[in-house]
Amino acid sequence: MKTLIFLIVLIPFILNSQEKGTLKFDFNCGYQAFQMDRLNTNINDPSYLDTMLFKEFSTIRLDKGLSFNFGASYQPFRLFNIGLDGSYQFGSAERKFEAVLNQFDPLTPNEVIAGKRMHEVSAISFGITSEFLIHNLKSWKRLVTLKRLESVLNFKVGYAWSKMLWNDYFISNSEIIKREYKSNGLHLAARLKIGYTILRSPIFSTLGFSIGYQYLQTTDLKSREGAFFRKESNKTNLDFSGITAGLYLTVGK
Amino acid sequence: MASILNKNMLLLFINILPRFNMMELNALFEDVIRKIVFLILLVMPSLLFSQQKETIKIEINTSYQQFEMTAFNERINNPDNFGFLSDKALNDISISSGFKHGLIISYQTSPYFSLGFYGSFQNGNVIREINYSSELPFEPFFDTVIGERRYKINSINVGVSSSFLLHNLNFWQKYPSLVKLESAITFQIGYGFANMGWYDVHKYTVDEVLMRKFKSNGLDLGGGLRLGYILLNDNLFSSIGFSFGYQYFITSNLKSEGGKLFIDESNTTTLDFSGFNAGVYLTLGK
Numbered sequence: 149m150k151t152l153i154f155l156i157v158l159i160p161f162i163l164n165s166q167e168k169g170t171l172k173f174d175f176n177c178g179y180q181a182f183q184m185d186r187l188n189t190n191i192n193d194p195s196y197l198d199t200m201l202f203k204e205f206s207t208i209r210l211d212k213g214l215s216f217n218f219g220a221s222y223q224p225f226r227l228f229n230i231g232l233d234g235s236y237q238f239g240s241a242e243r244k245f246e247a248v249l250n251q252f253d254p255l256t257p258n259e260v261i262a263g264k265r266m267h268e269v270s271a272i273s274f275g276i277t278s279e280f281l282i283h284n285l286k287s288w289k290r291l292v293t294l295k296r297l298e299s300v301l302n303f304k305v306g307y308a309w310s311k312m313l314w315n316d317y318f319i320s321n322s323e324i325i326k327r328e329y330k331s332n333g334l335h336l337a338a339r340l341k342i343g344y345t346i347l348r349s350p351i352f353s354t355l356g357f358s359i360g361y362q363y364l365q366t367t368d369l370k371s372r373e374g375a376f377f378r379k380e381s382n383k384t385n386l387d388f389s390g391i392t393a394g395l396y397l398t399v400g401k
Numbered sequence: 402m403a404s405i406l407n408k409n410m411l412l413l414f415i416n417i418l419p420r421f422n423m424m425e426l427n428a429l430f431e432d433v434i435r436k437i438v439f440l441i442l443l444v445m446p447s448l449l450f451s452q453q454k455e456t457i458k459i460e461i462n463t464s465y466q467q468f469e470m471t472a473f474n475e476r477i478n479n480p481d482n483f484g485f486l487s488d489k490a491l492n493d494i495s496i497s498s499g500f501k502h503g504l505i506i507s508y509q510t511s512p513y514f515s516l517g518f519y520g521s522f523q524n525g526n527v528i529r530e531i532n533y534s535s536e537l538p539f540e541p542f543f544d545t546v547i548g549e550r551r552y553k554i555n556s557i558n559v560g561v562s563s564s565f566l567l568h569n570l571n572f573w574q575k576y577p578s579l580v581k582l583e584s585a586i587t588f589q590i591g592y593g594f595a596n597m598g599w600y601d602v603h604k605y606t607v608d609e610v611l612m613r614k615f616k617s618n619g620l621d622l623g624g625g626l627r628l629g630y631i632l633l634n635d636n637l638f639s640s641i642g643f644s645f646g647y648q649y650f651i652t653s654n655l656k657s658e659g660g661k662l663f664i665d666e667s668n669t670t671t672l673d674f675s676g677f678n679a680g681v682y683l684t685l686g687k
Contacts, residue, residue: 169636169637169687170687171457171637171685171686171687173457173459173506218504220459220685222637317658317659318659319659320659323611323613324611324612324613324614324658325609325610325611325612326600326609326610326611326612326614327609327610328610350455351455351457351508371607373607375607399457399506400457400687401455401456401457401687
């Protein structure tokens with residue numbers, strides 16, 4: 149009887165020890181909150197904008213976006229894995245404009261320029277990740293009866309290269325006035341993932357939800373030629389820091 | 402395979418047994434055993450390599466890619482299209498090559514075939530020096546503008562990929578010197594989303610460029626041969642190698658977001674990314 153109990157207690161760990169050496173690929177997409185306070189202040193500052201373009205001057209904010217991650221990891225230990233991760237995140241806010249250009253010649257009709265001013269931010273980040281596999285803990289096996297449920301804490305340390313574009317799209321002639329500024333910074337992130345194993349053999353696959361927080365504050369935005377956004381005395385950085393929530397899919401063996 | 406073999410051997414024995422005496426039977430038995438051993442030795446590589454089935458792997462590749470942008474190059478060299486750019490005679494410029502970076506995730510469904518998804522990014526660009534005198538807005542006099550006109554093209558392609566694994570064929574296994582080498586023929590079918598943009602950079606565009614952007618898309622087909630060296634074949638599988646191939650990818654006519662054709666209705670332009678490619682790849686799998 150004691151042997152039987154011992155075996156029953158031991159079986160999960162024997163099984164889990166087989167999970168060592170797992171190679172897996174993760175896809176994650178989700179909602180990402182930003183804290184672009186300085187950028188939002190600047191893009192709503194009337195002294196900065198050519199207000200004659202805008203019939204209505206409403207406040208716009210760039211405070212959320214989407215993020216996509218792809219990572220590959222290898223599990224050398226029962227409770228931890230280590231891997232590489234790449235991510236892309238972006239957000240945008242737009243304001244429509246319509247300007248009337250009065251003609252000097254009274255016989256010539258005034259020209260109307262219609263379009264939109266689009267503010268776009270994006271960041272590409274690469275780094276290393278490590279996951280703490282909660283579902284391989286002894287206590288998880290005791291508490292959670294669903295064998296196909298997995299839970300993981302994911303940590304990332306990386307570096308990000310970001311861009312801020314503000315583009316004027318002129319609908320009439322298809323032209324775009326594009327301004328581009330760049331910056332970069334350290335990227336730290338942590339996520340809790342809870343998923344359900346939909347496939348176990350011959351490869352395993354998990355589908356689930358993830359929620360977490362990322363810290364990503366960049367250096368001051370600079371144009372290609374080194375001009376600061378907006379100017380030397382009013383520098384602006386990008387702050388992608390915020391809560392993230394999304395879906396993930398894992399495939400591995 | 403083994404069960405088919407045993408069944409055949411049994412049938413063979415049943416058919417021949419009544420016709421021979423013991424000595425003949427022994428000789429026949431030896432012959433049959435010899436044939437079985439030979440057959441096992443012949444089949445063994447396939448049996449061994451069938452263990453490589455169900456391999457999941459990721460591949461990163463980068464390559465030099467030729468393009469056939471005949472229509473596009475003709476448009477960007479026609480002064481009628483873009484006005485006066487230089488006081489000197491214009492030299493012809495062209496985008497005829499670029500770089501392609503890709504990622505493939507595949508699963509080996511049988512000893513000889515794998516199936517997966519691919520994503521790739523390719524780009525190319527060309528620069529024309531500009532140098533002309535012009536009356537610019539807010540400038541009372543003619544001014545000399547020196548700078549560059551930059552043309553950039555790129556595309557993001559996604560689709561499905563399949564590989565025929567030559568190194569798992571029996572003949573490949575006959576040569577011990579090829580044990581560490583892998584080779585595969587890869588096919589890809591997908592769809593590509595392309596962009597083209599052009600803008601001028603000079604002293605009046607310190608923090609602002611006037612860029613024209615156009616988009617197009619089309620079917621993407623590709624095929625290639627891979628030859629690699631197996632770095633690791635233990636718990637994890639890893640290889641590094643060279644790839645050579647051809648890509649067919651001709652897009653629809655370039656259009657702006659507002660629907661304006663590049664350059665106009667009578668001079669529509671496609672992007673033709675078709676051409677040969679050569680590069681390196683790295684795989685990691687299990």
